[in-house]
Amino acid sequence: MSESSKNKPHLLLVDDDKSLLRLLTIRLEGEGYQVTAVEDGNAALRKLQNDAFDVVLSDLRMPGLDGLSLFEEIMGIRKDIPVILMTAHGTISDAVAATQRGVFGFLPKPVDHDELRTLLQKALSQSQAAQPGEWAKSIVTRSQDMLNVLDQAYRIAQREVSVLISGASGTGKELLANAMHQASDRRDKPFVAINCGALPENLLESELFGHAKGAFTGAVAAHPGLFREADGGTLFLDEIGDMPMTLQVKLLRALQERQIRPVGSSKHVDIDVRIISATHKDLLKEMEEGTFREDLYYRLNVVNLKLPSLKARSEDIPLLARSLLQQSAQRHGVNVSQFSDDAMQLLVKSSWPGNVRQLVNVVEQCVALTQTPVVPLHLVEQALSATKQSWPTLTEARDAFEQQYLNKLLKMTDGNVTRAAELAGRNRTDMHKLMKKHDLDAGDFR
Structure with a gap:
């Protein structure tokens, strides 16, 4: 496809009359449309599987799959695409039946070109209105559910509120967060992302808040941290449900006071960031189980956007x-x-x-x-x-390792939680939380 044709409205023309097909193709291409012409409904469905169209213009009466049957099939593939039907056998009952079922328009044959032009322009206005705006051009969709999410996301992108994006792994949470950043007044400042489940607690704290030189072994230079790196922009906290409880407390304090204190430093630093967080977990359930703080949940979840599965x-x-x-x-x-x-x-x-x-x-x-x-x-x-047999995410792999590790530890210590905690370098409270997370009972190992 040439670069110029990419910007032309793309019409799918369906008619078993070859001469009319050629005539309409010539006329419509002359008016600036990109036209794909086929002679029957089944060929049209195959084209719809492989190409994007803005409007379908189809004959009503055709051998095999007629226009209304084709329309029903199209609705199963692309609910948003306008369909216009033409017929030489048009009756009022045909038109009423077609429009009641959701057909965009109905044209009698011979087709009046001015009527067709007007109807196509209206159909294109509807089709283009359903597309994501320029701000979300990286998100490819025609799904009404997804368009509803994007509409909500755009409206809140320019407001200084925290947003929690929920959805299964792989649904595009970071992509949406980045698009919201681009639609916000902070677009000229950095968008910084971190996976909260990908790092051990001490490293995650250092990554977020920074550290002073000499704060710990290996800290040969000061590190500003991601809060300061995202200054004036957006900080995206992916898999926030995996953040350790002790770090949740420090994050909450930072959001409330709009200040952070780097690890190993006695000085506080002012911050100006917008927080967008995301999780595949049910945080309400996590709160009930005591693994996620309620006050942090309500701080992060001012607006909740739920991404649909593919x-x-x-x-x-x-x-x-x-x-x-x-x-x-x-x-x-x-x-x-x-x-x-x-x-x-x-x-x-x-x-x-x-x-x-x-x-x-x-x-x-x-x-x-x-x-x-x-x-x-x-x-x-x-x-x-x-x-x-999909490759696990880092969080999934970490959870699996954690469970195996705890199993071995409890077997080695015959279910002695105090001894297991000592070997793991954790206190008893942390050990009990980890055991609860993985549904492990010390009595099963004695």
């Missing part, structure tokens, strides 16, 4: 897959342009437990292995199979 926004899968394919092909310098129809159908039907992150991995594997411009079905099947 399966819940399945209409986005073709768009995301094509976008990721194009990016990967450019990055690796390979000639691959699309998925085969059956490969795309498999992508749409898959369950995606790893969400968008898993889709990224599947596309990357396909680009690495394909030897043709069209990615075949067997490569998608292979990549999906490889990612079913």
Whole structure:
């Protein structure tokens, strides 16, 4: 596709009358539209799986899949796309039935070009209104659920409130946080991100608040910390639910007082940051279990944005897959342009437990292995199979290690919590919290 055609509205034209198909294509292209023309409903569905369209213009009466049946199929793929139906057999009852079912418009044949032009302009206004704004151009979506989240995110992005983004791993929480930063008045200042579950407590504290020279072994120079690095901008605290309780207290104090104290320093430093945090955990449950502070929860969760899973926004899968394919092909310098129809159908039907992150991995594997411009079905099947046993996140791997470690420790000490805590370099209170987190009972090891 040329650079100029990327900016043209893309119409899918469907009619079994070849001469009318050619005539309308010429006229519409002359008015600045990019037109893809097909002769039946099944061909239209295949195109919709592989290409993004702004409007569908279809004949009502066609052999096989008629216009209304095609419309119903389209709604299962792309609920937001306007569909206009044309017919030489138009009746009032046809028009009423079509519009009641959600068809955008209805045109009698022979088509009046002025009427068509007006209807297309209205349809495009609706289609374009459903797109994410320029502020969220990195987020590819047509899902109404996702668009609702983006609409809410945009409205609060320019307000100085803390936001908690919740959603399963791989749904794009950091991407949304970064987009909100770009839409805020802080966009000219840094966006800084950290995964709170990826570092041990002492290192996480140093990373967040900084440390003075000589604060601990190895601190050969002062470190400003991420709060100061993000000064004037946004600090994104990913997996906030994994932050240790003692550090939660220090974070709460920093947010309340708008000051931090670097590790090993007696001086406080003023901070000016906007906090956006994220978690895949149920923090209300964590509060009930005593692993997350209630006062910190309400400080962080002024506004809650919930990201849908990829399966819940399945209409986005073709768009995301094509976008990721194009990016990967450019990055690796390979000639691959699309998925085969059956490969795309498999992508749409898959369950995606790893969400968008898993889709990224599947596309990357396909680009690495394909030897043709069209990615075949067997490569998608292979990549999906490889990612079913998905590589754990650092937090998941850390939790798994922690549980194995505690099991071995309690076996070694015959369930003596005091002795186990000494070996682990923790106090009894911490040890009991860790055991509760992993549902371990000391009596089972005696």
